[in-house]
Amino acid sequence: MDQFDLIVVGSGPAGRRGAIQAAKLGKRVLVIEQGKRVGGVSVHTGTIPSKTLRETALNLSGWRERGFYGRAYRVKQEISAEDLRRRLLITLDHEVEVLEHQFARNRVHHIRGKASFVDPQTMQVVKDDGEVLHVTGASILLAVGTKPFRPDYMPFDGKTVLDSDELLEIGDLPRSMVVIGAGVIGIEYATIFSSLDTQVTLIDPKTTMLDFIDKEIVEDFTYQLRDRNMKLLLGQKAEKVTREDGKVELLLDNGRRIVTDMVLFAAGRMGATDTLNLAAAGLEADNRGRLSVNPETFATNVPHIFAAGDVVGFPSLASTSMEQGRIAARVAVGAIAKEPPKYFPYGIYAVPEISTCGLSEEEVKERHIPYECGIARFRETSRGHIMGLDTGLLKMIFSLKTRRLLGVHIVGEGATELVHIGQAVLNLKGTVEYFVENTFNYPTLAEAYKIAGLDAWNRMGDIKSEI
CATH class of the missing domain: 3.50.50.60 (FAD/NAD(P)-binding domain)
Structure with a gap:
């Protein structure tokens, strides 16, 4: 029976980040992945595939150029499912190759097979060829992710x-x-x-x-x-x-x-915990297969067992899952783990993109904070004209009392990239003056921050901050 300092079940964003973090701290780490290749749901069916599909669809359809050339414009007249899949496979191969190299470079052990608890510190792994292994871990991190919710009344056939x-x-x-x-x-x-x-x-x-x-x-x-x-x-x-x-x-x-x-x-989605035999470890999932954890350490009610990523519920983002996995791994092996910054960005890769960070206007109202908003439309920027954008909106919310930025919300082209400027100002407790007084590259969509900042500043008046 092999013994490890940390056993990680699942190699998605939380699992891989947690495993590599523990390995960098000199610990003996094992990753168990039941999929054919490492990467978890994020790489094979979730984050990376959907975003690759989106980018391929926008490129081949000529979506971004239709503002200039009309709705009938196409880069490729007849787009097939195979066209979409070809780029997807190239991307997935690259992602898996990078992850396998990271595991090898950091001396992370990994095996393929289905894991389940035998007792709180022992896991059974059934490999594809039927071989059964037993491994023990001083600590265990469950990063098994989720799977689609499939109700009985829906006649799934995989085709229609x-x-x-x-x-x-x-x-x-x-x-x-x-x-x-x-x-x-x-x-x-x-x-x-x-x-x-x-x-x-x-x-x-x-x-x-x-x-x-x-x-x-x-x-x-x-x-x-x-x-x-x-x-x-x-x-x-x-x-x-x-x-x-x-x-x-x-x-x-x-x-x-x-x-x-x-x-x-x-x-909806379900936590992929049904095959783990949680009862043998003293754990219990909710009706959606999710596990409850301490939000600061990601420890479950069994002190040496941790859970991170989508299996613990909201926000269920690859970015936050990575941080959860890193923090959980550090706590699991006895290292100090600093709490992450208060505000993180939420990205929705729809067409158009949506990204947000900080408080919404509704949340500001609920907290009875006196506030003012500044808005910029992408068509107001020269870069927006160059790109042929008729839509796109950036909104910032500021406190009237402290003049600090409270939230940034964007819908439109490049929203998930643009939001990080607002995120930095939020976490550094910046004020409306940052956007008014600083210079932004011209022409860029980021210039919308200055337009929105000026919009808010004009409404707020030139009153010095009370910070």
Whole structure:
């Protein structure tokens, strides 16, 4: 029986970052991955594939140039599923190669197989060839991620009714698609396929979507989706889904019937903990397979067992999962772990992108903070004109009392890159004067920060900060 300082189950963002961190501290680390290759959900079915698919769709469809050349413009007239998959495979191969090299360079042991607890410190690993291994760890980090929620009433067949994992393997691009679930995953795939001129209908029982995002940003985003003829059926539920003659028919709770080529069910995910035999370790998951942890150390109720990444729930981002894994690994091996900065960016890789950091206007109101907003539209920037942008919005919220930046919210081209300027100012407790007094490269979209800063400054008046 092999003994390790840290056993990591899963090699996604949390697992790989945690494993490498512990190895750099001189610890003996084992990573157990049940997939065919290392990388976890993030590399093979989640973050990297969906973002690669998005970039490929925008490039081949000529989406970014349509502002100049019209909606009929295409880089490639006939785009196939194989066109999308070709670039995806190249990207995935590169990601796996980099990760395997990182493991080798840091002397991280890793094996393929299904892991489950025998007791709180011992894990059984069943390899593909049937060989059974037993390993023990002074500490264990569970970074198993999530898998799509697949309700029994949905007639999944992997061709016309799919979950988000199966979507990457489709043989042909559908002419029409219904997406059930207006969460982040559903919205990302709905807008990606819409950019390929698939007729998309988005259905969700809730009357609103993306409730954690600033309402003004969601309103602008919603307008853009409707403007390109996406159907948003919010507050409606698909009660029955049937397949017939290569088509799918949906019956909604209001009696409406929809016939489509393909249905993507993206209404939630489940923690991939059902095969871990958690009871043997004294652990219990909730009804969605997620584990409860201390938010500062990521320790479970069993002191030497930790969990990080999507399996612990919100925010379920690759970026935050990496930090969670790093912190958990440091605590697990007895090293000091500093708390990460208060504000982190949230990115939604839809078409258009949305990214946010800090407080929304709704949260500022709830806290009764006197505030003012500054807004810039990308079409106000010279770079926006050069790129042919008619849409795009950057919004900043400032405290009237301290003049400090409270939140930055962006919808439009490059939002997930632009947000980091606001993130830095937030965490360094900067004020509106930073944006007014500093010079930004010209012409750039980042110049929108200065425009929005001036907009807020003009409304606030030239009053010195009380910091």
